[in-house]
Amino acid sequence: MGKIKDYLKNDIRMEEGLVACIQCGTCTAICPAAEFYNYDPRKIANIVQSQDEDQIEQLLRSDTIWYCGECMSCVTRCPRSNAPGMLIQVLRAASQDLGYFTDSEKGRQQLALKRTVGTWIVEHGYCIYPRKLSYENHPEAGLIWKWEQEHLDEVHERLGSNFDGEGPGVLRKIPQESLDELQRIFDITGATERFRKIEEDSARKAREMGLSDEEYFHKVYTENSGKHGRDPQ
Amino acid sequence: MKLAGKKRIWADYQKEIPQDNYFYVRSCIRQNFFPASEVTFLRILRQELGKDIYEHIHHTTCSGIGYHSDVIPLETTMTVVARQFALMTEAGYENYACSCITSFGLYSEILETWKHFPEVLEKVRRDLKAATGREFEVPKHLAHASDIIYKMRHEIASRARYKLVNRYTGQPLRVVEHIGCHYSKMFPSKGVGGAEYPYVLAGMVEAWGGEVVDYPERRHCCGFGFRQYLVQANRGYSVANTQKKFESMAPFKPDMIITNCPGCPYFLDRWQYVIAEMEGKTYGENGFGIPVFTYEEVAGLVLGYDPWDLGLQVHQTAVEPILDKMGVAYNPEKKYLGKDGQNLGHPETPAYSKVY
Numbered sequence: 001m002g003k004i005k006d007y008l009k010n011d012i013r014m015e016e017g018l019v020a021c022i023q024c025g026t027c028t029a030i031c032p033a034a035e036f037y038n039y040d041p042r043k044i045a046n047i048v049q050s051q052d053e054d055q056i057e058q059l060l061r062s063d064t065i066w067y068c069g070e071c072m073s074c075v076t077r078c079p080r081s082n083a084p085g086m087l088i089q090v091l092r093a094a095s096q097d098l099g100y101f102t103d104s105e106k107g108r109q110q111l112a113l114k115r116t117v118g119t120w121i122v123e124h125g126y127c128i129y130p131r132k133l134s135y136e137n138h139p140e141a142g143l144i145w146k147w148e149q150e151h152l153d154e155v156h157e158r159l160g161s162n163f164d165g166e167g168p169g170v171l172r173k174i175p176q177e178s179l180d181e182l183q184r185i186f187d188i189t190g191a192t193e194r195f196r197k198i199e200e201d202s203a204r205k206a207r208e209m210g211l212s213d214e215e216y217f218h219k220v221y222t223e224n225s226g227k228h229g230r231d232p233q
Numbered sequence: 234m235k236l237a238g239k240k241r242i243w244a245d246y247q248k249e250i251p252q253d254n255y256f257y258v259r260s261c262i263r264q265n266f267f268p269a270s271e272v273t274f275l276r277i278l279r280q281e282l283g284k285d286i287y288e289h290i291h292h293t294t295c296s297g298i299g300y301h302s303d304v305i306p307l308e309t310t311m312t313v314v315a316r317q318f319a320l321m322t323e324a325g326y327e328n329y330a331c332s333c334i335t336s337f338g339l340y341s342e343i344l345e346t347w348k349h350f351p352e353v354l355e356k357v358r359r360d361l362k363a364a365t366g367r368e369f370e371v372p373k374h375l376a377h378a379s380d381i382i383y384k385m386r387h388e389i390a391s392r393a394r395y396k397l398v399n400r401y402t403g404q405p406l407r408v409v410e411h412i413g414c415h416y417s418k419m420f421p422s423k424g425v426g427g428a429e430y431p432y433v434l435a436g437m438v439e440a441w442g443g444e445v446v447d448y449p450e451r452r453h454c455c456g457f458g459f460r461q462y463l464v465q466a467n468r469g470y471s472v473a474n475t476q477k478k479f480e481s482m483a484p485f486k487p488d489m490i491i492t493n494c495p496g497c498p499y500f501l502d503r504w505q506y507v508i509a510e511m512e513g514k515t516y517g518e519n520g521f522g523i524p525v526f527t528y529e530e531v532a533g534l535v536l537g538y539d540p541w542d543l544g545l546q547v548h549q550t551a552v553e554p555i556l557d558k559m560g561v562a563y564n565p566e567k568k569y570l571g572k573d574g575q576n577l578g579h580p581e582t583p584a585y586s587k588v589y
Binding site: 011012013016032033035036037066068069070071072073075076083089092093096106109110112113114116117118121125126127128129130133137140141142143144145146147148150151154155156157158159160161167168169170171172174175177178179181182184185186187188189190191194195198220221222223224 | 259262265272291292299302303307309311338346349350360361363419421453454456460463466467469470477504544549572575579583
């Protein structure tokens with residue numbers, strides 16, 4: 001058996017995520033990503049079900065697996081009780097752990113996600129931490145957010161938060177001993193290793209592309225080639 | 234289908250929601266963008282209803298956004314969640330109440346996984362013990378915070394100062410209810426009304442005097458999509474999905490939107506602003522947007538709480554049209570003041586989105 005098939009069969013999500021798909025296409029019909037991107041979860045289920053190692057590797061190196069929004073609308077509708085969205089999670093894990101994710105524009109974005117959400121979790125205990133969000137990176141958050149950012153402590157005080165404070169409450173400072181526990185969980189259960197792999201593979205790709213770390217991060221966070229839609233430009 | 238038939242079906246989709254004694258865990262997104270909603274939730278439960286709801290200072294993110302952005306492995310997320318359960322166990326609680334829908338979906342997924350794969354549960358126990366020295370019991374009940382407000386909806390209605398009624402016409406306000414995808418799309422039996430007829434918000438709307446709006450894309454995702462919003466290059470996905478919902482609901486002329494997911498009200502609020510600024514298009518009355526609320530904010534309005542205590546000043550889409558329709562008393566001059574009345578200036582005025 002090939003290394004990809006070995007990887008996939010060891011993920012428990014495969015057991016309930018894909019059993020005898022009948023290729024009805026209901027998942028594609030309900031899928032928000034399929035309406036926006038050149039994306040068809042039915043085809044992905046078919047490729048994985050085929051167990052064709054070469055086709056699956058091609059998939060793991062492609063943009064395709066990164067189009068899903070993991071809303072899981074497909075799970076409700078699948079007449080076989082499969083979970084195409086969960087299948088995507090397994091494929092994305094494989095793409096990163098086997099080192100294929102840097103081959104695609106959308107896959108390379110994992111560095112941005114690791115350095116934002118991933119890092120904030122271990123540094124602050126929150127997936128999102130407001131002192132790290134800038135209006136420049138989030139203009140869609142509106143002029144109200146710009147105002148909030150300029151008065152972050154005062155706004156949170158007004159709204160009853162305990163921002164960076166001791167004790168319970170909204171956005172309280174997570175005690176260091178709790179952050180230490182999170183770090184040890186990350187070390188033991190694989191997140192630290194995945195973070196290391198994302199950084200290592202991304203650094204290699206940046207060198208290949210002749211970009212500095214900063215240029216590479218900016219590129220993966222902001223650049224859209226426009227080749228992903230149902231009607232590519 | 235006749236309404237009576239629908240009600241019979243809904244009756245089959247009820248879940249057991251505990252009456253009291255909750256262990257409460259917060260939402261990352263809600264704390265950032267709607268902090269007063271969690272403050273309001275605890276105020277209602279503790280001060281209005283006299284419930285015991287406990288928050289442990291050592292609880293953290295569940296890591297769910299990292300998990301659904303695929304940078305955090307399942308094994309890590311399960312162990313982070315197990316640590317939250319350990320804190321609950323140590324504090325002597327069995328009823329787990331979470332503020333976040335991503336968390337709620339994740340807890341549901343993990344509890345089901347542990348049922349079907351007991352060897353996975355045993356490994357998580359070993360990993361948690363090795364990492365933290367902690368042990369845990371699984372919760373007896375898992376409730377989303379909106380389940381609890383749903384359960385208390387009639388008690389809240391009995392204390393109502395305002396109703397979801399247009400004071401000018403006497404007609405019920407027309408309310409779009411938007412359920413977060415991860416509330417019941419993955420595990421229908423875990424949500425009130427399941428995935429077909431989710432009733433958790435509709436029940437609140439009806440109990441508080443409003444009328445639920447049905448429209449074609451009622452169950453479409455708000456467009457968050459995790460990486461599809463979090464990475465700037467992908468945000469077209471997010472706004473396109475929100476736009477699809479608004480185009481679908483607009484002909485039905487809703488007065489307001491109520492949501493139960495931390496992210497959805499943010500996207501439905503902010504993408505309206507973006508669509509207005511990019512295309513000059515608005516979906517509400519008189520050139521305004523359609524005001525978007527969390528269920529805690531709506532409960533707070535019904536109970537007569539000051540809108541600025543509820544945090545309605547940090548919405549980008551103006552909320553005043555609905556306050557005026559309900560007859561809610563508010564002081565516009567206090568909207569942007571600090572806790573002690575200090576002047577925090579005024580947000581800039583958008584080019585197209587109308588604000589007060």
